[in-house]
Amino acid sequence: MVALAGNPNAGKTTLFNALTGLSQKVANYPGVTVERKTGEWRADGKSIQLIDLPGLYSLDATSLDEHIASDVLLGKVAGVAKPDTVIAVVDATNLERNLYLVTQLFEFGVPVVVALTMIDVFEKQKHEIDIGRLSKLLKVPVVAVDASEGRGIDELADAVALAIASPRDSAFVAEESESANAKIFARYAFISEVVQKSVKHNDKAAHDRSEKIDKILTHRVFGLAILVGVLLLVFQAIFSWAEVPMHLLETGFGAVGDAARAQMPEGILADLVVDGIIAGVGGVLVFLPQILLLFLFISILEDTGYMARAAFLMDKLMSRFGLHGKAFLPLMSSFACAIPGIMATRTIENQRDRFATILIAPFMSCSARLPVYTLMIGAFFTGQTVLGFLSLGAVLMLAMYALGIVVAVIVGFILKKTLLSSTPAPFVMELPPYRMPDLRTVLQNMLTRAWLFVKRAGTVILAISIILWALAYFPRSEAAAAEEGSPAVETVQLQNSYAGQLGHLIEPVIQPLGFDWKIGVALIASFAAREVLVSTLSIIYNVGKDETEESPTLISAIKDAKDEQGNTVWTPLTALTLMVFFVLAMQCMSTLAIVRRETNSWRWPLFQFAFMTLIAYGAAFATYQGGRLLGLE
């Protein structure tokens, strides 16, 4: 019996197919849903039973696949004989990562033969590999194979026969007494030595340059400072570059609303179209330029390889707080949207680590929060600078993103120390090479995201805008019907509307945060989707205005808003408080639904909703009341 082991995408299946041809059998391992592929390999007239192990990066036995592979190698699986040899399929283009598994295979006491794949690609990348030296250093036969062309198959058969006939001592065995992390370092130290002695990089200058750049970009102090600088630049560019197109869109939607009102006969239908549909959908769509720019920068940072370095830096920080290294990528995805982020936690094998990541993922500022931040910053913090050159808006935006990360880390730390405690699993991260961003990929990513945003505005947000308009418009009082358009009557009408009644109902709870009932209505509505806060405010301020006025921009409506006593509703402190609340609150029905599915329980999403709302309320309260005490209002 010969087992075939290797990393996913190393060419293991192609080799298995080439060796076994049509004599394959597919079944499950006993009692589990992991597929078991076996076949017959006819070599030199002899029949060899071949078993294809699941694709693995390591044999740490933290996932089901790794458990099964270990059990097969130890001969513990019922109905599967202990292999006489293991063929380790190694992708030459990812030699270090692939050899990690090989060093673990050495410890099973089974002869190993290395089948080296992707040699042609490796050589095209200006590298050379000394196979004889590699074999000597690893103390196992190494055979270059090209399964699709059938090259190296006979040599592989000879090597397998030789390995069975005369097994050699292992080149590497980790000390049993060592900790998991120490074992990883020992393995990589061995691998690094082997690779240095057997591989020649003809692009050494580029390789050295990349290493030098990494030393700075992943440095615990300089790296972090550069990351903050990059993010500040991105936010500053988002604000300044998006200003003109946003203003054009805002003026455009205002003009469309005015034109629609002028063309349509006066009445309820014109009110719905102008104050409900155009104000609601237009209020959200004006943020399209910022969404486009945000995803343009994210795509560029990803494509150049910088995002992986940022991930590496943040992973260092998170692991100090007991969070699993694999948590970083789901958390990173959550900056676009928490839903794919939460689904990406499926890669985390340990259930407690996975649940801890799910519970903190919505703290990451998703793109739906961007319109809320921008509206508040645009209304109260534009044209101001910090240190004379940094835009206050960009600094505040960075502060909101940072607040989400810091609170997530703290909550994660508390969860890992209490409800979800478990020993941290070792984690290795691979840094991709630096490269020039591909224009097509970058544009494609940006346009896909933009299309999702526009689609959402044209469907979900349109429907919610219409419903909210109806809630803010009905029931019509007799006075409103008789004196339609009078500002005083419209204000009373809005207060007595269904939305007004709902807002007044929750006003006592949100008053300590500096929010009035109109903001309360927007908060409730934004539970359907965060950006609905913007459309709700747009609708409420449009419905409540004098009909002879031109459609105001939302920013000017917010700045001019007065309460019943004639006091200003919005101040910079109210705006800051609302932003803090939005960073931390679980204002997303879809996220709760996905948490329900991923945890298979209502307990976790309800717990998450409760603790996030409490934290958001507490932080918003501290911001507003603290600000007032400091005389910031």
Added chain:
Amino acid sequence: MDIQVLLVVLIVAGALVYSASGMIKKARAFRPKAECGDDCGCGSKSKKAVQ
């Protein structure tokens, strides 16, 4: 009934039906799979499968 009121009623009803159907679809899509063990989450291997 005024034609404008009728149109508004139809549009608002349409929006309500659209939102409600969206929520029902979401609820169905997010329903956990039957083979997932209690509290294990669909991403992890089900208890049944591991045993």
